[in-house]
Amino acid sequence: MPTSQTFVIVGASLAGAKAAEELRRAGFGGRIVLIGEEAVRPYERPPLSKAYLQGAAGFDKAAVHDESWYTDHDVDLLVSTAVISIDTGTATVALSTGESVRYDRLLIATGCSPRKLSVPGSDLPGVHYLRTIEDSDAIRQAIAANGHIVIIGAGWIGTEVAASARLAGAEVDLVDMASSPLEASLGPEIAAVYRDIHLEHSVRMHMNTTVEAIRGAGVVEEVVLAGGNTVPAAAVVIGVGAAPRAELALAAGIEVEDGIATDQFMETSVPGVYAAGDVACTYYPFYGTRIRLEHWDAAINQGKAAARSMLGEQEPYDRIPYLYSDQYDVGMEYTGYARTWDRVVVRGDASSREFIAFWIKDGRVAAGMNVNIWDVADRIESLVRSRQPVKESRLADPSEDLTSLVPET
Ligand SMILES: Cc1cc2nc3c(=O)[nH]c(=O)nc-3n(C[C@H](O)[C@H](O)[C@H](O)COP(=O)(O)OP(=O)(O)OC[C@H]3O[C@@H](n4cnc5c(N)ncnc54)[C@H](O)[C@@H]3O)c2cc1C
Known part of the structure; x- marks a missing residue:
């Protein structure tokens, strides 16, 4: 499919690199310019709190493609280069190098940045956030050098860093305003399972509390909790959420809600401009x-879906959300999307760390999480997708085949 068109992708990470791959797979013969402000080629972030942080996997394992892939597939990868503005009128992006690039189609895949904790001392040396490979390197060094890490925020990143730090032998204190880690995502019953897992690994929990300050003489030394209690800290990792990097889009007049608003084809309010990944607020x-x-x-x-839309295919993005997490020897997959629910039904024994939890809303499965049980995520997805009422007693009974609970269509 030879063409003189140029497709520009802003953000050289997972969504951007996968879009470039899909464009070539689908036979796009025009120019692809993949622009990223980081100094290295696109990489996946999940290892940064797991195998990479633990030193069990190097950068090449995290990289989305081999180094040679970009030249082999004629993708112009511009690293250490930021896009500083988008002009949708002239269809150009301006680069930090002073150059500009004209596009026929534009994909914005700028991801997220960590939310900052604004308490006194949060800018002291020794206070870390985790988003990039450099952040992970710095936290790994802190774990190795100091051995006492205070983690503020017990969400996915905080709990995974806690697990990796304990596996490396560091002392770990975990602080959160909820009563158990991961409570906002999983609710109290399943969050209690994760609390117990971390307690068994000697993580010290400071739940139902907030941080008033981080203190130290030139470098972090302690974290001050609400009420004045202090926790000694050789390093602090803050994991209190992330915010979409939608400023470029906003300044360009593209509609932004919680992230860049797209339709089911990943197209933004400006025709020919698409968004994907963490920055996109996509119509499902x-x-x-x-x-x-x-x-x-x-x-x-x-x-990938954005790439196909850029090529003119009209195929809606219709996946059921899926995420995974690994902590110690506990692996899980979560399929579905449950912001609110009526009950959680557990199949198996949660204390044995081999179980499936289902979040039930209006008698239907809104989401399911398999913990140390594998090859069931597709069946959970079918249950979610079916939207059919299910008998909770059958869901809870491990002898009932999950497939038999999915009504035939
Ligand atoms: C530590 C960590 C662990 C994770 N673990 C899991 C997990 O176990 N399971 C799971 O499902 N998800 C996990 N995630 C989430 C997952 O990594 C993200 O969903 C994914 O990285 C999103 O990819 P993205 O390409 O949309 O954005 P990002 O990965 O954030 O990439 C965006 C890129 O755009 C670049 N950029 C931004 N603005 C500009 C600009 N103006 N010019 C040029 N470049 C720009 C950024 O530098 C960045 O490289 C984890 C995330 C982190 C941080």
């Missing part, structure tokens, strides 16, 4: 609403 036909996810699976598949 199945849910009848826009959703912004910060999931590895969404970055890959939205990137």
Whole structure:
């Protein structure tokens, strides 16, 4: 498919690199310019809190493609280069190098940046956030050098860093305003399972509390909790959420909600401009609403879907959300999307760490999470997708084949 068109992708990470891959796979013969402000080629972030942080996997394992892939596939990868503005009128992006690039189609895949904690001392040396490979390197060094890490925020990143730090032998204190880690995502019952897992690994929990300050003489030394209690800290890792990097789009007059608003084809309010991955707030036909996810699976598949739309295919993005997490020897997959629910039904024994939890809303499965049980995510997806009422007693009974609970269509 030879063409003189230029497709520009802003953000050289998972969504952007997967979009470039899909463009070439689909036979796009024009120019692809993949622009990223980081100094290295696109990489996946999940290892940064797991195998890479633990030193069990190097950069090449995290990289989306081999170094040679970009030249082999004629993709112009510009690293250490930021896009500083987008002009949708002239269809150009301006680069930090002073150059500008004209595009026929534009994909914005600028991801997220960590939310900052604004308490006194949060800018002291020794306070870390985790988003990039450099952040992970710095935290790994802190774990190795100091051995006492205080983690503020017990969400996915905070709990995964806690697990990796404990596996490396560091002392770990975990602080959160919820009563258990991951409570906002999983609810109290399943969050309690994760609390117990971390307690068994001697993580010290400071739940139901907030941080008033981080203190130290020139470098972090302690974290001050509400009420004045202090926790000694050789290093602090803050994981209190992430915010979509939608400023470029906003300044260009592209519609932004919680992230860059797109339709089910990943197209933004400006024709010919697309968004994908963590920065995109995408219309999900199945849910009848826009959703912004910060999931590895969404970055890959939205990137590919955007690429197909850029090529003129009209195929809606219709995946059921999926995420995974690994902590110690506990692996899990979560399929579905449950912001609110009526009950959680557990199949198996949660204390044995081999179980499936289902989040039930209006008698239907809104989401399911398999923990140390594998090859069931597709059946959970079918249950979610079916939207059919299910008998909770059958869901809870491990002898009932999950497939038999999915009504035939
Ligand atoms: C530590 C960590 C662990 C994770 N673990 C899991 C997990 O276990 N399971 C899971 O499902 N998800 C996980 N995630 C989430 C997953 O990594 C993200 O959903 C995914 O990285 C999103 O990819 P993206 O390409 O949309 O955005 P990003 O990966 O954020 O990439 C965006 C890129 O755009 C660049 N950029 C931004 N603005 C500009 C600009 N103006 N010019 C040029 N470049 C720009 C950024 O520098 C960045 O390289 C994890 C995330 C982190 C941080």
